[in-house]
Amino acid sequence: MPSRPVSDRWRIRPRTTVDLAAIDPGTKAGAPGDKLATKDASAVLRARLAELQARLYAEGSRSLLVVLQAMDAGGKDGTVRAVFEGVNPQGVRVASFKAPTAQELAHDFLWRIHAQAPGDGEIAVFNRSHYEDVLVVRVHGLVGEDVVRARFRRIRAFEELLVGEGTTVVKIMLHISPEEQRTRLQERVDDPAKRWKFNAADLAEREHWDAYQRAFEDAIAATTTRDAPWYVVPGDRNWYRNWAVLNILVDTLERLDPQYPPAPAGVEGTVVE
Ligand code: AMP
Ligand code: MG
Secondary structure (H helix, E strand, O other): OOOOOHHHHHEEOOOOOOOHHHOOOOOOOOOOOOHHHHHHHHHHHHHHHHHHHHHHHHHOOOEEEEEEEEOOOOOHHHHHHHHHOOOOHHHEEEEEOOOOOHHHHOOOOOHHHHOOOOOOOOEEEEEOOHHHHHOHHHHOOOOOHHHHHHHHHHHHHHHHHHHHOOEEEEEEEEEOOHHHHHHHHHHHHHOOOOHHHOOHHHHHHHOOHHHHHHHHHHHHHHHOOOOOOEEEEEOOOHHHHHHHHHHHHHHHHHHHOOOOOOOOOOOOOOOOO
């Protein structure tokens, strides 16, 4: 029996209910050691990720989509920075989804999303995603509950389409505590280098903390599938979070096992004059 991948710890199995309150955002469970030892382990995983990405790119026939979701100040930007440093930027594309433009709103909610899906050989990282349309949109009552239910089905169908056409899909929720969010939002006020990120609207959203947690639980439970699984990663400690996300991506790509294409006939032994 192959041993259970490290990332299984954070994977949400299909047909389960999700209870975010039962997942400690500050945990160090499963980490290879203290902060320093875990950072060392992450460096090894980063090298492994770079190698796997190079193979995926060279193979040129499959792709990976990484969906990142979190509460405000949940660490999405920091995760992208820490996890993908060392990976060839040529093969990775980050798509950040903001509040929809008028043109985007004039289309179905997956229109702008599908356009950013990864092409052959590519890794696409969604910094927010189609899930906003069942999170922020739901918390603010911009659509009815019947539409939310229908969107869960449409999201499953959309992701099944991507998977069927050669894209591996992983979805990661960075799970922070309200205390950690408070600390991080305060840092955005106090630290001149972080002030550009401060957004008064985040304070208003913070009032809806519980509604967001419920919306996350429902969305994750409704859309975690064998082929497009959700992972909930404890996010209060950046070093733990980065190590966890690296494990998820490395495990996923190792299962995919991308290969360098075979040399064309006659190439072997060729001497370049
Ligand atoms: P940030 O990630 O801090 O740049 O903020 C992006 C903002 O866009 C957040 O407030 C999101 O809630 C918002 N947003 C993203 N997608 C949607 C959507 N589909 N509908 C409404 N708001 C959205
Ligand atoms: Mg923000």
